[in-house]
Amino acid sequence: MNFRRIELIFLVTFIAIDIFLFGMFEQNTNQQADNMSDGDSDSQVVKEMRDDQIEVSHLSEKKNFAYYLSGTQxxxxxxxxxxxxxxxxxxxxxxxxxxxxxxxxxxxxxxxxxxxxxxxxxxxxxxxxxxxxxxxxxxxxxxxxxxxxxxxxxxxxxxxxxxxxxxxxxxxxxxxxxxxDVKSLREKSETISETRALIWLYQYNEIPNNTKIAWTKLGYTKLLSIDNDRVFIPTWIIGIKPQNSPEIQLKKINAFTGGIIKETTGNLKDSQDLSDLTN
Amino acid sequence: MKFSRYLIPIALTIAVVVSLTLSVVLWTNPANYRSKQNSEQNPQTEQLSKPKSYVYTPIQAVHTNSDGTQEILVNRLVNAVTEIKKTMQGYHDAKIKTLSRDSQTKYLNIANRPDSIMLNYSSPVSIKVVNQIVNHRFKNFPNHTVNRIVLPTNNSTKLYLLNDKNFAVYQVSVQHHDLKSLNKVLDMNIRTIPASLRLFNKQPMVYVDDSVQMQPYKYLVDRQSQDYFVSRLMNNEESQNVTAKRRRNLLIYSDQNSLQLTFNSQTRMVEFSDYRTNKDQRAITSVLNNSYKDLVKLGLPLDNVRFFRYDTKTRTVMYRTFVEGFPIFRANGFGTISTRIMNSSAKRLNFSLDNPEVPIPSKRGYTTLPATEVVIRRLVARGYKTKDIQQMRIGYGWQKDKESQLLINLIPDWYIYYNNQWHSYTSLMNQY
CATH class of the missing domain: 3.30.310.160 (YycH protein, domain 2)
Incomplete structure (x- = not known):
C-alpha cells in the first residue's frame, strides 16, 4: 500500500515535470521561429511597416547593376x-x-x-x-x-x-x-535591392505613418557638379503618398551605399565636407 | 483489478520516459541566443561589407588567343574578373590531380596555353580560398597553395591551378564549364593591353609588351569620422573606460588594458592594436579567414577593395582599392587596409580615414606608361639591381587635389616592389 502511494507521488511529480519541460520546449521552438524570421529580417521590417499603416505592395529582392555616370552641360x-x-x-x-x-x-x-x-x-x-x-x-x-x-x-x-x-x-x-556625352565613370557594380532601399528609408524615419508607397524606381540623380560636369549616382527614387492627400513626396536612397540623399545645389569646390553633398 | 494494478506503474514509466526525452531534446537543441545577437548588428555595415568571395578574388585576367598572343583584360563597363567568375559557379564532380612540379617547361605550357583565360592573384592563396570564388565546388581538395587559375576557352571539362613558387600545375576536371558564357565575356566591351607571361628573376611575371595609355582619375573621397571607429573598435566588454591622449599629431584612445586606437591627424591614418590573446596563426587559410573577420568588424566600406598580398614573414595581409582593375598605392606604398599578426598577444590593423568613393570626370589627358622591358632597362641603367626587383605592376598613385580636400587624383604609374617595399617608377627614377 505504501509502495503504491510512493508510486502515485512519483507519477504526479513526473507529470508536473513533463508539463514544465513541455512548456520550455514550446517556448524554445517559438524562440527559434523568432530567430529564423530575424535571419529573414527584411520581411520582418516590411511587416513592421505595414503595422505602421504604411501601404506597401510586393517588393523585389533582386539586386541590380548600375554605374556612376557623368554628363556635360x-x-x-x-x-x-x-x-x-x-x-x-x-x-x-x-x-x-x-x-x-x-x-x-x-x-x-x-x-x-x-x-x-x-x-x-x-x-x-x-x-x-x-x-x-x-x-x-x-x-x-x-x-x-x-x-x-x-x-x-x-x-x-x-x-x-x-x-x-x-x-x-x-x-x-x-x-x-x-x-x-553621358558616360560611365567606372565599371558596373551591384546596387541594393528595392526592399533594402525601402527598409533603410523606413529606418531613417523618412516614411511617415498612414502613407502609401506609390512607386519606386531605380534611376540616376545628380550627386554633384564640378563646373560644367555633372556626376550622377544610381538612386532608388521612392514616391510616397499620404493617405489623405493626392500629392506625392519623393525620397531618394543612394543605391550603392544605402545613404539617404537630400537635395543639394552647391558646386563641389565650395563644399567643405562630403556630408554637404552626399548625406 | 489486475488492470488497475498495472495502471500506475505504466503511467509512471511513460511519464519518466517523456521527461527524459524532453530533457534530452532541450539540452541538445541548439536554441542559442547568438543568432539573435548577430542580427542586431547595424544593418548598414552588414550590407556594405562584401563577401569573402569578393575580397579574395583574382585581380587580373589575361587572355591567350589561339595564336598564343596574350592580352590583359581591362575593366571598362564591366569588371572582367567578376564576369568570368560568374561562369565558374556551377561545377560538378570536381577532381584534382597534380600534373607536374618543379618543371618550368610544363608550367609555362599550361600558363601560356592557346585559347585560355588566366586569372591571377597578386599573391599566393590556398585552394580553400579559391574554393570561395567557385561556389564551394572545390571543398574536398587538398589545400595546396596556388596563385593562378587557367580556364581553357575550348575545353569544358578541364581547368588548371598553378603555383609560381614551385612551378606546380594541378589539373582540375569538372562537369562542366559553360564555355558559351565564358566566351561571351570576351565579346563584352573590354579594353585589352598586349602582354605576355615570362620568367623574370626565375619567377613568372606578366610583362606589358608595349607602351600603354592609361587614364588618370579623380575621385571624391569618403571621409570617415574618428568617432565611428572609436565606437566600433573600442567597444570592449572587459573595460568600459576609454581614455584619450593627444601627442602632437597623434590622438591615442586606450582602454587601459588591451586595446589602443591611434589617429594621425596629419596623414589621417589610423592604427588599431589589439593586445588580447589571439590564435597566433601561420597557415595562410586561417590567417586570411581571420583577417577577413577583422575587416568586417572594422566596418570600412569594401567597395572595390581586394586582397593584394600576404607577407608570410611579417604575417601582414594587405588590401587595396582597385580602379579599372589596377591597384591604388598611397604614400609609402600603403594600400587601403592591412592586418598583421605580431605574436600570440598582439594584432595590428592599419587603415585610412579617407577612401576613394565616387569617380569624377578628370580633365587630364591620358598618360603613357612604358613597356615592362623598357622600365627594367631604365631602372638598371639608373643603378638599380635586377635581382632586387621582386614584382612590377601598373597601378594608381594617390595624390591630394589642390582645389578641394574632398578630391584626390589617381595618377597612373608603374609600381616596383624593390627591397620589400613598393615604389613608384617615377620616384625611383628621380632618386640618385
Missing amino acids: NDILRQQMGQLANQTPHYVSHELESEFKEPVTVNKTTPQKSINQMLDDPTFVVNGGQYSYSKNLSTSRNLVYSQKAMGSSIYSSEAQISFTLNANHQIVSYTQSYLQ
Missing part, C-alpha cells in the same frame, strides 16, 4: 535649335523654352503615345530619341520625358523635356534641358 541645344519647325524657341541658362505656333494635337487618353511617335523628328525636338516618357513625374497637363542613360533614366531638371498641354489635348509649349 553645354550649349548644344542652342546650336541645334535652328532645325526646329512650327515653334519659337528661346534659350535661357542651359534651357530651351519653346512655344508652338500651331498647337500640336495629341491622343486624348494616352498623349505619350502621340509624343513618342514624334520624338525622333528633329524638327519637333532636338535629340528627342534620347528621352523616354516618365509616367511617375507626369500629370495630365504636364508630360515629363527623362534623358536616357545606360539602360536607365536620369532624374534631373538638367536632363529632361517637359511638355505642357492645354485643355483641348494639345501641346502648347515645352522646356528642354540636355546633358551631352
